[in-house]
Amino acid sequence: MSERNGGMKRGEVLLEVTDLRTHFRGEEGVAKAVDGVSFKLLSGETLGVVGESGCGKSVTAMSIMQLVPQPPGFIAGGSIRFAGRDLLSMSIDEFRRIRGNEIAMIFQEPMTALNPVYRVGEQIAEAVRLHQGLDREASRARAIEMLDLVKIPSPEKRVDDYPHQMSGGMRQRVMIAMAMSCGPSLLIADEPTTALDVTVQAQILDLIRGLQQETGMSVLLITHDLGVVAEVSDHVAVMYAGKVVEYAAVADLFAQPRHPYTIGLLKSLPDLAAPGERLHTIPGTVPSAFHFPSGCRFRTRCPLASAECAEREPPLDELPDVGGHSVACHHLKEAEAL
Numbered sequence: 001m002s003e004r005n006g007g008m009k010r011g012e013v014l015l016e017v018t019d020l021r022t023h024f025r026g027e028e029g030v031a032k033a034v035d036g037v038s039f040k041l042l043s044g045e046t047l048g049v050v051g052e053s054g055c056g057k058s059v060t061a062m063s064i065m066q067l068v069p070q071p072p073g074f075i076a077g078g079s080i081r082f083a084g085r086d087l088l089s090m091s092i093d094e095f096r097r098i099r100g101n102e103i104a105m106i107f108q109e110p111m112t113a114l115n116p117v118y119r120v121g122e123q124i125a126e127a128v129r130l131h132q133g134l135d136r137e138a139s140r141a142r143a144i145e146m147l148d149l150v151k152i153p154s155p156e157k158r159v160d161d162y163p164h165q166m167s168g169g170m171r172q173r174v175m176i177a178m179a180m181s182c183g184p185s186l187l188i189a190d191e192p193t194t195a196l197d198v199t200v201q202a203q204i205l206d207l208i209r210g211l212q213q214e215t216g217m218s219v220l221l222i223t224h225d226l227g228v229v230a231e232v233s234d235h236v237a238v239m240y241a242g243k244v245v246e247y248a249a250v251a252d253l254f255a256q257p258r259h260p261y262t263i264g265l266l267k268s269l270p271d272l273a274a275p276g277e278r279l280h281t282i283p284g285t286v287p288s289a290f291h292f293p294s295g296c297r298f299r300t301r302c303p304l305a306s307a308e309c310a311e312r313e314p315p316l317d318e319l320p321d322v323g324g325h326s327v328a329c330h331h332l333k334e335a336e337a338l
Helices: 057-064 092-096 120-132 136-149 168-180 198-215 226-232 250-255 260-267 307-311
Strands: 013-026 029-042 046-050 073-082 103-106 186-190 218-223 235-240 243-249
Touching: 013 057, 013 218, 029 046, 029 057, 029 073, 029 218, 029 235, 029 243, 046 057, 046 226, 057 073, 057 186, 057 218, 103 168, 120 136, 120 168, 136 168, 168 198, 186 198, 198 218, 198 226, 218 226, 226 250, 235 250, 235 260, 243 250, 243 260
Parallel strands: 046 218, 046 235, 103 186, 186 218
Antiparallel strands: 013 029, 013 073, 235 243
């Protein structure tokens, strides 16, 4: 498999999202699902994007891939730069040459993401024929090669299987094979272990990590599982209500989280050293994207909320004492005691 990472050296910025805003029109008005998201992903590294359901993680990924259904969705502002190119200024035809070829995505729910009426090998081969111009025989050979790469046994036989003939874990491997078939520089993995049992989850994560080491690609990993983030990510972006509220190197985030929301998420993890203790919970739910509260959007659930939090939205600022660690909170000193 050829190495491709946008012609960039490890550690250079491959993907830069700045003030991205993706909104949806609905009966209640405009839902600001993604509303000012900014982050960077370095070449050869993994960025974990974490948060509860409804925080805008998947919409961010769909925006990068330009797969937001229009209407009702639309990108209201911001920029997405990939390997120095502005993706949002490209024509549809220009971007189609990038999507699936240089930027690939593993979608949620492997049970439904594959087309049930086509053989899995044909679904992999289609992308290769489209982007690399291989004929039917060569693309079939490539599909078999990819199934072997993702460790599906007897790939020469399984290439002709339909999705319903495979288990959930096997289907997820097919999705990875499809995404990797053109040797992308960036792999977006949206909840790649959803609905899989624990042992299969570990296998899928090991597979993605092994492919990354082999090819040098970057990975944008979207998940709600902090254990997965700790295991595979280099940096973490914590999202809440359409915004990034904390961004840090994974070691810094787990050693000293600074935002009350991040602290709440980490405290809600079960402590095996303290059996019988009640799990910590964050009260309330993520607010509707149609009706976000004024100021800090976490204030309705935050134990530190004050009048200032309702009046003024906290900016995502880098901490002076920890380089590369940014937090959006008015009460950083008080949060240290949580």
